[in-house]
Amino acid sequence: MAAATQIPEVVLDSSAGPKSMPVLAFGTAADNLQPDTLKMAVVEAIKLGYRHFDTASIYGSEQTLGEAIKEALKLGLVDSRDQLFITSKLWCNDAHPDHVIPAIKKSLQNLQLEYLDLYLIHWPISAKPGELVLQLVDLMPMDFKGVWAAMEESQRLGLTKSIGVSNFSSKKIENLLTFASIPPSVNQVELSPFWQQKKLRDFCKDNGIVVTAFSPLGAIGSSWGTNHVLESKVLQDIAEARGKTVAQVCIRWVYQIGATLAVKSYNKERLKQNLQVFDWELSEDDLAKINQIPQKKMLPREDLVATDGSSPYKSVEELWDGEI
Ligand code: A2P
Helix, strand or coil: CCCCCCCCEEEECCCCCCEEEECEEEECCCCCCCHHHHHHHHHHHHHHCCCEEECCHHHCCHHHHHHHHHHHHHCCCCCCHHHCEEEEEECHHHCCHHHHHHHHHHHHHHHCCCCECEEEECCCCEECCCCCCCCCCCEECCCHHHHHHHHHHHHHCCCECCEEEECCCHHHHHHHHHHCCCCCCEEEEECECCECCHHHHHHHHHCCCEEEEECCCCCCCCCCCCCCCCCCHHHHHHHHHHCCCHHHHHHHHHHHCCCEEEECCCCHHHHHHHHCCCCCCCCHHHHHHHHCCCCCCCCCCHHHCCCCCCCCCCCHHHHCCCCC
16 A cells, blocks of 8 residues: 555644644535445545545535444554544534533534534534524524534543634634634645635734635635636646646645635545645746636625624624635
8 A cells, every 4th residue: 555645733722722623634524425425435535645624514524424434443444543633613503602512412422423623613604403404493692602612622622622713704713712711723724726815824923813804716626616717828838747647736826825724525546646746836927827817705605694683793804704
């Protein structure tokens, strides 16, 4: 078996004791989840050197990921669960102070794990408690203080090693920091050459928060995705000049600007290709060209805003606090 790639790690500052997180995660969000394909891909990924797996209660992938981890342990691909880094997320229907601990316990039960490495608030909005639904209805403002206190409690109880947020603007994090006794370790957001988020990245860096990119390749092939990224002429030219693929250029770019990322692929060759980004560099000139790419947010989430009072956010500007 070929030697597994060693993926670089970042240290999360505010976790219970220093906690290293592999910068490149295997993402598990998919429209048509095929459990057998996912399980095989996770086992293959572990063989190749992936150690960080990103899931969420709403993805429906927790059970399969848990089975794949069990299989990898059985096969001796890793010596113990401690060698893996598992992230999951709190869905909006559970984003209420009393629901956080039961929700993380449910995720742990699905994953057949005793602890998560990272637990994130998935979106800065709550929905009526009950069954988890992707197409959110009955939206309501989040009790940020109460929900964050429960997230902190989940860390104190050892249910997770670290906590963080996802899809939070600088302003929302700034607010969180006014009452947090454990600051968020991570903010996971849409980030690609087409949505570079410089202001948010700078804010997170100044506050010791690691930024994780989701959909760094534009989530091509999914219902919410775009082919703009992988078909970009600028990126294609850079890739060609370097003898790399556009996906590798995107992944390397995220790493080089100091962010971490979750990339989804269920294909063995592409899983391998996506790891081959740590022994070469983009030049200053490449970075300058990428900086010039016109910006367009793929997921503004208009479905989460309303002017009739049915959402706490009246506009996308309000949802993203102008970072759009
Ligand atoms: P596949 O699973 O067939 O490899 P994102 O991570 O931005 O959400 O993008 C995920 C999409 O990108 C998936 O459809 C995945 O397809 C595809 N993908 C992942 N890696 C590569 C790659 N190296 N080249 C082309 N497409 C890729």
